[in-house]
Amino acid sequence: MSDRFKNRSRSAGTRDVVVIGAGHAGLAASYCLNERAIDHVVLERGEIANSWRKERWDSLQLLTPNWQSRLPGYGYSGDNPDGFMSMPEVIDFIAGYARHSGAPVRTHTTVSSVRPERGGYRIETDQGTWQARAVVIASGACNIANKPRVADDLPPGIRSLTPHDYRSPAQLEQGGVLVVGASATGLQLADEIRRAGHEVVIATGEHVRMPRRYRGHDIQFWLDRTGLINQRYDEVDDVARARGLPSPQLIGSHDLPILDLNRLSANGVQIVGRLMGVRNGAAQFSGSLRNVCALADLKMNRLLDGIDEWVLRNSVLCDAPQRFDATRVDESPVLTLDLSKNNIQTVIWATGFRPDYSWLDVPVLDRKGRIRHDGGVVDAPGMYVLGLPVLRRRKSSFIHGIEDDVRDITEHLANYLDDLSGRTYPFTRNAAAGACARTAAA
Amino acid sequence: MSDVTNAANNGVNVEALLGARAALTDAPAAAQFVWRAESEWKGGVHTQSTIAGFFGLGEEQSRGKSFNFDTDHPEVFAARDQGATPVEVVLVGLAGCLTGGIASVAQNRGIQLHSVKATIEAPMDLAGILGIDADVRNGFKSIKVSYQIDADASDDEIRAVVAQSQKRSAVFDIITNPTDVNVEVNK
Numbered sequence: 001m002s003d004r005f006k007n008r009s010r011s012a013g014t015r016d017v018v019v020i021g022a023g024h025a026g027l028a029a030s031y032c033l034n035e036r037a038i039d040h041v042v043l044e045r046g047e048i049a050n051s052w053r054k055e056r057w058d059s060l061q062l063l064t065p066n067w068q069s070r071l072p073g074y075g076y077s078g079d080n081p082d083g084f085m086s087m088p089e090v091i092d093f094i095a096g097y098a099r100h101s102g103a104p105v106r107t108h109t110t111v112s113s114v115r116p117e118r119g120g121y122r123i124e125t126d127q128g129t130w131q132a133r134a135v136v137i138a139s140g141a142c143n144i145a146n147k148p149r150v151a152d153d154l155p156p157g158i159r160s161l162t163p164h165d166y167r168s169p170a171q172l173e174q175g176g177v178l179v180v181g182a183s184a185t186g187l188q189l190a191d192e193i194r195r196a197g198h199e200v201v202i203a204t205g206e207h208v209r210m211p212r213r214y215r216g217h218d219i220q221f222w223l224d225r226t227g228l229i230n231q232r233y234d235e236v237d238d239v240a241r242a243r244g245l246p247s248p249q250l251i252g253s254h255d256l257p258i259l260d261l262n263r264l265s266a267n268g269v270q271i272v273g274r275l276m277g278v279r280n281g282a283a284q285f286s287g288s289l290r291n292v293c294a295l296a297d298l299k300m301n302r303l304l305d306g307i308d309e310w311v312l313r314n315s316v317l318c319d320a321p322q323r324f325d326a327t328r329v330d331e332s333p334v335l336t337l338d339l340s341k342n343n344i345q346t347v348i349w350a351t352g353f354r355p356d357y358s359w360l361d362v363p364v365l366d367r368k369g370r371i372r373h374d375g376g377v378v379d380a381p382g383m384y385v386l387g388l389p390v391l392r393r394r395k396s397s398f399i400h401g402i403e404d405d406v407r408d409i410t411e412h413l414a415n416y417l418d419d420l421s422g423r424t425y426p427f428t429r430n431a432a433a434g435a436c437a438r439t440a441a442a
Numbered sequence: 443m444s445d446v447t448n449a450a451n452n453g454v455n456v457e458a459l460l461g462a463r464a465a466l467t468d469a470p471a472a473a474q475f476v477w478r479a480e481s482e483w484k485g486g487v488h489t490q491s492t493i494a495g496f497f498g499l500g501e502e503q504s505r506g507k508s509f510n511f512d513t514d515h516p517e518v519f520a521a522r523d524q525g526a527t528p529v530e531v532v533l534v535g536l537a538g539c540l541t542g543g544i545a546s547v548a549q550n551r552g553i554q555l556h557s558v559k560a561t562i563e564a565p566m567d568l569a570g571i572l573g574i575d576a577d578v579r580n581g582f583k584s585i586k587v588s589y590q591i592d593a594d595a596s597d598d599e600i601r602a603v604v605a606q607s608q609k610r611s612a613v614f615d616i617i618t619n620p621t622d623v624n625v626e627v628n629k
Contacts, residue, residue, distance in 0.1 A: 206609075273618075276619045276620055277620045279620070284619075284620050286618050286619050287617065287618030287619070288608065288609075288614070288615075288618045288619075291605055291608040291609065291614075292609075294601065294605045295602075295605045295606070295609060298598060298601055298602045298605060301598060302598075302602075332583075332584065367470070
């Protein structure tokens with residue numbers, strides 16, 4: 001109650017909608033709200049595309065090819081549709097979108113609290129307080145790098161890094177590196193750190209193996225053409241599981257047809273099981289390595305079988321089918337590794353990411369801290385979330401995946417505001433708004 | 443899809459298991475189980491263990507019966523061989539867990555099983571338990587499970603069932619991952 005007397009909670013304004021985050025998702029939301037002439041503001045803690053600027057390693061390139069970089073009313077216009085954007089290019093792309101759409105973004109405005117107030121929400125920031133009837137959370141899926149509890153048991157003297165801290169091999173001490181996790185992040189980091197001359201061990205739990213190229217095309221071409229990537233969240237067998245899957249072992253480069261554990265071990269990276277504990281200075285790895293590799297191989301082959309069947313059914317002309325070698329696992333995989341004896345100087349926790357909702361003072365988190373939502377419609381009136389894995393479709397967390405989600409969500413949001421007002425909203429609906437609604441229905 | 447599921451009958455009530463999964467998702471406390479065994483020394487290296495009740499679904503569960511397991515050692519260990527060795531019982535646990543899992547996963551995927559047989563081998567260097575060489579561990583060097591499965595499914599489908607069974611197996615997890623063990627003595 002006393003907050004209102006504090007200087008920091010001076011009123012910044014009232015809008016129908018406050019969008020939190022000016023990344024691709026928040027800007028896409030703004031674009032569709034504009035189409036419907038819905039009054040809104042986009043609050044951004046840093047610069048536009050902030051996480052792409054501050055929380056990515058140097059060599060990272062987008063995992064989707066340029067032809068797939070598209071947002072509502074905007075797309076890639078360069079001359080290399082099959083290439084992959086570097087981080088500066090992604091930042092340019094998203095900043096260009098913000099200019100193109102004229103999104104009402106307030107940069108350097110950090111949200112410290114969102115809470116219900118008078119049938120809407122009160123959004124406190126370090127630049128004053130906003131009031132809104134609806135809130136769209138587009139603050140990202142990867143704000144916090146997960147670190148398992150076992151990280152606390154590392155012996156002193158070993159440097160612990162997350163992918164948010166890591167930039168390039170140049171920042172590493174001499175000596176060995178233990179990369180924990182074999183998703184896209186873990187594989188890419190293990191690969192480049194090994195190539196920089198370090199001894200590298202990669203701890204491997206469940207992972208998703210996927211070739212970059214298949215039958216003469218990028219894998220994203222096939223995921224797109226077969227419609228797999230468009231599968232809806234309510235059609236997925238076990239959506240909770242799908243949402244928790246590690247990212248496929250892809251790299252944004254066509255240098256290799258596949259970056260996988262076989263490639264890493266051929267380059268001298270040691271593959272071990274999932275990190276289960278650290279005891280007396282020794283890392284303990286699970287004896288399940290063979291099985292997690294078998295699971296990933298079988299799953300990849302099911303994906304390729306599905307593509308082959310689709311090619312056959314649709315009589316598509318392309319290269320012949322192929323299968324990749326099964327993942328090679330040592331005869332006796334290492335189960336314990338004395339970290340100091342093996343000169344491990346650095347551990348990198350490539351163990352996934354999670355969103356940060358520490359500012360969200362609305363009871364919408366489940367016991368695991370995940371936001372409760374049905375396809376992005378949060379379990380609180382007038383609250384929406386965008387950009388999470390398999391939010392509404394398998395493609396939801398990709399740049400090109402945001403458009404369909406945003407159109408669905410803004411339609412729901414517009415209806416919500418209508419109902420709230422008990423009248424058609426807004427007073428003047430422009431032609432573009434009609435087009436937007438039709439696309440969403442299609 | 444549901445027709446296929448109904449066609450297979452491996453004697454596993456998958457609907458009940460899926461129902462339990464749904465119910466326990468919303469009631470995490472009820473999912474907290476405690477398994478128990480009691481054991482008594484019978485002389486020599488012969489021990490008899492008894493399994494009766496357990497705790498789960500928020501309360502004590504009684505089976506109305508109990509199971510006895512004798513463990514001993516064979517004559518080459520100068521013992522009386524009145525039961526399997528404890529390490530063999532561990533293999534029994536693994537086989538029971540993986541095979542039960544295979545039946546459940548196959549049922550859930552609509553795969554009819556006709557026969558599921560496994561042989562399990564677990565090499566061990568006795569230099570460990572006899573204290574001959576401190577660098578040798580007491581337990582198995584490794585475990586090899588070989589399945590022979592006759593089922594109405596492709597090779598890869600069968601392999602996927604076996605892989606999924608390992609992924610969801612409690613005994614597989616107990617053996618492959620460290621567990622904190624607290625052995626205390628009460629008067």
